[in-house]
Amino acid sequence: PRAHYGVLPRPCRALVLLNPQSGAGRALEDFQAVVQPMLAEADIATTVFVTERPHHAHEKVRDEDLSQWDTLVVMAGDGLLYEVVNGLMERLDWEDTMKKPLCILPGGSGNALAASINHYAGNDHVAKKKLLTNCTFILCKGLHTQMDLVSLSTASGKRLFSFLGFGWGFISDVDIDSEKYRRLGNARFTLGTLQCLAKLRVYQGRLALPAGTDAPGALPSDSLLVPLCQPVPPHWTVVPEEEFVSVYAIYQSHLGTNLLMAPAAQLHDGCIHLFYLKAGISRVALLKIFLAMARGTHLDLNCPHLHYVPVRAFRLEPRAAAGIMTVDGEALACEPVQGQIHARLCRVLSG
Ligand code: ADP
Ligand code: MG
The missing domain is CATH 2.60.200.40 (Tumour Suppressor Smad4)
Known part of the structure; x- marks a missing residue:
């Protein structure tokens, strides 16, 4: 059943949480060179929040007015998304907040969720820039669905x-x-x-x-x-x-x-x-x-x-x-x- 699918609005407003220290330290460059041009074509406007330290993204999403954003994008490794999920779950309005579509763009050295989503989408097994391109394309398409969490x-x-x-x-x-x-x-x-x-x-x-x-x-x-x-x-x-x-x-x-x-x-x-x-x-x-x-x-x-x-x-x-x-x-x-x-x-x- 596809009933649980949703689609991002156009134009779309995305808050991008980016860890400049992820992986080889090229997340910001890769974002500007690979991701931003594709998103511009897809009518997705981005505001980039570059994290300065551990826990920074956690605090940002915990205190943010989320009505400004249609999606929260994480350009980093799995560690930064983990902060975002836990920051959102700390909010009193977590039940509503968790309906906000999240997106992972592989920018780290541990990109397990990005690799999994690429796999579920039926794409070839790829890594590095190709995986980033595939995940950015998924964001451009804008289809979102539910994901389990473990407490x-x-x-x-x-x-x-x-x-x-x-x-x-x-x-x-x-x-x-x-x-x-x-x-x-x-x-x-x-x-x-x-x-x-x-x-x-x-x-x-x-x-x-x-x-x-x-x-x-x-x-x-x-x-x-x-x-x-x-x-x-x-x-x-x-x-x-x-x-x-x-x-x-x-x-x-x-x-x-x-x-x-x-x-x-x-x-x-x-x-x-x-x-x-x-x-x-x-x-x-x-x-x-x-x-x-x-x-x-x-x-x-x-x-x-x-x-x-x-x-x-x-x-x-x-x-x-x-x-x-x-x-x-x-x-x-x-x-x-x-x-x-x-x-x-x-x-x-x-x-
Ligand atoms: P990797 O996949 O390379 O481990 P992650 O995005 O998972 O990359 O980030 C690893 C850790 O870096 C996370 O625990 C996160 O809290 C922390 N972090 C986030 N922003 C910064 C920063 N600006 N400087 C140092 N560490 C950071
Ligand atoms: Mg990590």
Whole structure:
């Protein structure tokens, strides 16, 4: 059904939030050279807000009069969109605010949502300037649709909203360790993977999931979780393994431009695609999985250490505060965390 599609008005007023430090540091130049001429043709007027520091975009959208804008465009990596989503969710009028179409233009080194949207649109797998051109073209067309968000709550009382994924262990280590290679663009993840393989370690914790897959819409989604200080509901199951190399919950197809982690994922499938890697996997097997992810064929390897479960909620309780957790590629202190999907909570420009 296409009923949930909307289209941007013409002329269109776009607020562009741009991180000049994203990726190789060329977001502003690329915007002026590639994006602006295309948008001008499509009758989309832009006002560029260049961020000066972390959290700047968060504050901007939290306090902004949004009636001036038809769309909020993020020209950066996934990290800046994460700020924008959380800034919008902090507003008292969040329910209305989340109807404002968001758009991601890949300007960073981690452009997972842009790669996912390019994939959902049926475009060829591309990166760099070609991916930017494809995403700009999607903005020019102006079609927007709903996207799921995951609400995460932590033992220390944080409430976060995530559009891409939550992780712990190996994959999160690669993400954060490789930030120093941001200027290499997407290649940072390949280099980071090889480096983290050398110091491969095991993380101990408990992972709990609701039993079975609930019929979509059967329950109001809030009813899936109980407070973290209480045991999980009786119909949940605790995964028997307690030693992991990585746990990763992803809700888009791509983890990076060359990492097709959840080939079945869609913008609003109401599903968290949960992967976990059990301890005991060899470095070679781990490397094979990451290489296969370029084409999304890692599950075909039938690696006994790799598990995949589609769920609507999860709880992860690390035994000790060991390792890095990440939300949408941004680091989070390691602590108990649980999350559940909120289907169709926001809107994005998509093919
Ligand atoms: P990348 O994909 O290269 O990581 P992101 O756009 O995801 O790029 O940005 C990474 C981080 O940079 C985010 O956490 C964001 O808060 C921060 N940031 C935003 N603007 C600036 C700035 N002007 N200087 C430094 N960091 C910034
Ligand atoms: Mg980032």
